[in-house]
Amino acid sequence: MRPQDQQTTVSAGQPDLAEVASKLRALSGQLTRRLRAASEGDGITMSQAAVLSRLVRKGPATTVELARAERVRPQSMGATLAALEEAGLVQRSPHPSDRRQMIMSLTEQGRRKIEEGRRIKESWIVQALRDRLDDRERAVVIEAIELLGRLTEED
Amino acid sequence: MRPQDQQTTVSAGQPDLAEVASKLRALSGQLTRRLRAASEGDGITMSQAAVLSRLVRKGPATTVELARAERVRPQSMGATLAALEEAGLVQRSPHPSDRRQMIMSLTEQGRRKIEEGRRIKESWIVQALRDRLDDRERAVVIEAIELLGRLTEED
DNA sequence: TATTGTTATACTCTATAACTATA
DNA sequence: TATAGTTATAGAGTATAACAATA
Numbered sequence: 001m002r003p004q005d006q007q008t009t010v011s012a013g014q015p016d017l018a019e020v021a022s023k024l025r026a027l028s029g030q031l032t033r034r035l036r037a038a039s040e041g042d043g044i045t046m047s048q049a050a051v052l053s054r055l056v057r058k059g060p061a062t063t064v065e066l067a068r069a070e071r072v073r074p075q076s077m078g079a080t081l082a083a084l085e086e087a088g089l090v091q092r093s094p095h096p097s098d099r100r101q102m103i104m105s106l107t108e109q110g111r112r113k114i115e116e117g118r119r120i121k122e123s124w125i126v127q128a129l130r131d132r133l134d135d136r137e138r139a140v141v142i143e144a145i146e147l148l149g150r151l152t153e154e155d
Numbered sequence: 156m157r158p159q160d161q162q163t164t165v166s167a168g169q170p171d172l173a174e175v176a177s178k179l180r181a182l183s184g185q186l187t188r189r190l191r192a193a194s195e196g197d198g199i200t201m202s203q204a205a206v207l208s209r210l211v212r213k214g215p216a217t218t219v220e221l222a223r224a225e226r227v228r229p230q231s232m233g234a235t236l237a238a239l240e241e242a243g244l245v246q247r248s249p250h251p252s253d254r255r256q257m258i259m260s261l262t263e264q265g266r267r268k269i270e271e272g273r274r275i276k277e278s279w280i281v282q283a284l285r286d287r288l289d290d291r292e293r294a295v296v297i298e299a300i301e302l303l304g305r306l307t308e309e310d
Numbered sequence: 311t312a313t314t315g316t317t318a319t320a321c322t323c324t325a326t327a328a329c330t331a332t333a
Numbered sequence: 334t335a336t337a338g339t340t341a342t343a344g345a346g347t348a349t350a351a352c353a354a355t356a
Contacts, residue, residue, distance in 0.1 A: 015297055017281045018273050022208065023300050024280060025194070028186040029205050030307040033226050033324085035180050036345095045345065050184050053177060064314060071188050074315065076347050083345095100314040100355045118173050125176045128306040137302050142170055144299030145178050147292050151283040152185040188347085191322095200322065219337060229338065231324050237339095238322095255332045255337040 038123045044087070044113065047072075047080050052089060052106065056114050060105035062095070071152075089113055193278045199242070199268065202227075202235050207244060207261065211269050215260035217250070226307075244268055 036046055044052070050070055055061065061069070067077035081104055084090040089110035095101035106114075129138060191201055199207070205225060210216065216224070222232035236259055239245040244265035250256035261269075284293060 015293065017284050020284060020297055020300065021278060021280045022272065023304065024186065025190050025201060026205050026208060027300055027304050027307065028183055028190055029201055030226065031179065031183040031303065032187050034307055035183055036324090037226075039180070046180060046184055047346065049177075050181050053181060062314080071185065071192075072346085073348065075317085075349085078316065079346080095314095098314085098356070102315075117177065123173075123176060125179060125306070126172045129172050129175060132306060133302060137298075138170065140295055141299045141302055142175055143292075144296045145175065145182055147288060147296055148186065149178065149182050151280070151287060152182065152189055191347090202323065217337075227323085228325065230326085230340085233339065234323080250337095253333070253337085257338075 034124065038125065039117075042113075042117060044084075044089070048084050048087075048089075049117065051077075051080055051084060052110055052114050055090065055104065055106045056111070060103050062101045062103060064101075066104065084110070189279065193280065194272075197268075197272060199239075199244070203239055203242075203244075204272065206232075206235055206239060207265055207269050210245065210259065210261045211266070215258050217256045217258060219256075221259065239265070 032046070039046065039049065042049070047070075051066060054066065054069060058069075063077050063081060064074050066081070067074045070077065072080075081090065081092075085092060088107055090104050091107050092102040092104055095103055129141065133141065187201070194201065194204065197204070202225075206221060209221065209224060213224075218232050218236060219229050221236070222229045225232065227235075236245065236247075240247060243262060245259050246262050247257040247259055250258055284296065288296065
């Protein structure tokens with residue numbers, strides 16, 4: 001009710017959520033570009049890494065399941081999986097009862113690739129998280145990642 | 156030193172930052188896809204929106220300045236700016252003293268486009284922030300956006 | 311009919327390389 | 334020489350449309 005409520009960032013009570021969304025959009029773009037640049041030496045792209053990472057966490061899955069999980073079209077997931085298969089990181093096996101479906105699973109090489117990625121402690125983001133945030137700020141970022149992950153995963 | 160230190164997520168004290176980075180990468184991909192899908196009706200792409208938004212916040216700038224700010228190559232920024240100019244949302248004027256440079260600024264139409272965007276209160280992310288987080292969680296997310304923005308903007 | 315997956319095609323974003331104009 | 338910007342080309346990621354095989 002105070003006159004300065006027109007400000008874009010309201011200090012307390014009711015932050016302007018459209019403004020927050022806009023900042024999130026900008027952040028998302030920046031993060032994508034920096035993370036992509038940072039993981040260039042990996043030999044795999046970000047989309048491919050996301051699929052490998054999901055296969056590690058949740059086990060084998062079909063194209064359509066993976067597409068839904070990553071929120072892309074089955075055709076797009078098909079392209080990503082074809083690249084991963086060509087690189088020998090995933091393998092496809094027939095579904096036991098439904099011959100339309102293909103089950104994608106990690107190969108041993110794919111599993112090693114994930115382990116490698118986890119050992120990369122010196123990417124810019126890891127350094128930045130370690131060196132430019134204090135403990136409280138790190139905790140804030142970590143919790144926010146969980147919260148936003150929850151929002152994007154649900155319907 | 157305890158035996159369970161092999162776990163990927165260490166509960167307290169020293170979170171596995173490579174794990175955090177990996178989650179951030181996954182989140183970034185999800186956010187990008189959902190935000191892009193949500194802003195499809197806008198008539199402008201995410202990159203274009205980022206440039207307009209920066210011109211609003213910081214005023215006119217050259218191609219190279221915008222490229223540095225958004226962390227893309229000048230050629231990529233050139234393409235984005237060409238699309239924005241074609242759409243009538245930005246205009247270019249000669250630099251007063253250096254004839255190599257072009258100053259990009261918002262047109263009235265570009266300014267209106269930004270205002271429109273701010274009025275879109277019903278995008279999925281705004282709804283989700285409003286309806287699926289409590290006040291404390293929202294504050295965490297908002298602070299984390301600031302923190303991560305600081306990390307990506309600096310060198 | 312509905313679902314799974316593929317092929318064909320196109321657009322956006324970004325990159326590298328090579329160039330012109332100007333400083 | 335160095336910087337600002339452009340043009341040409343390529344690759345990744347995604348989409349829609351049309352299709353085949355299977356349920």
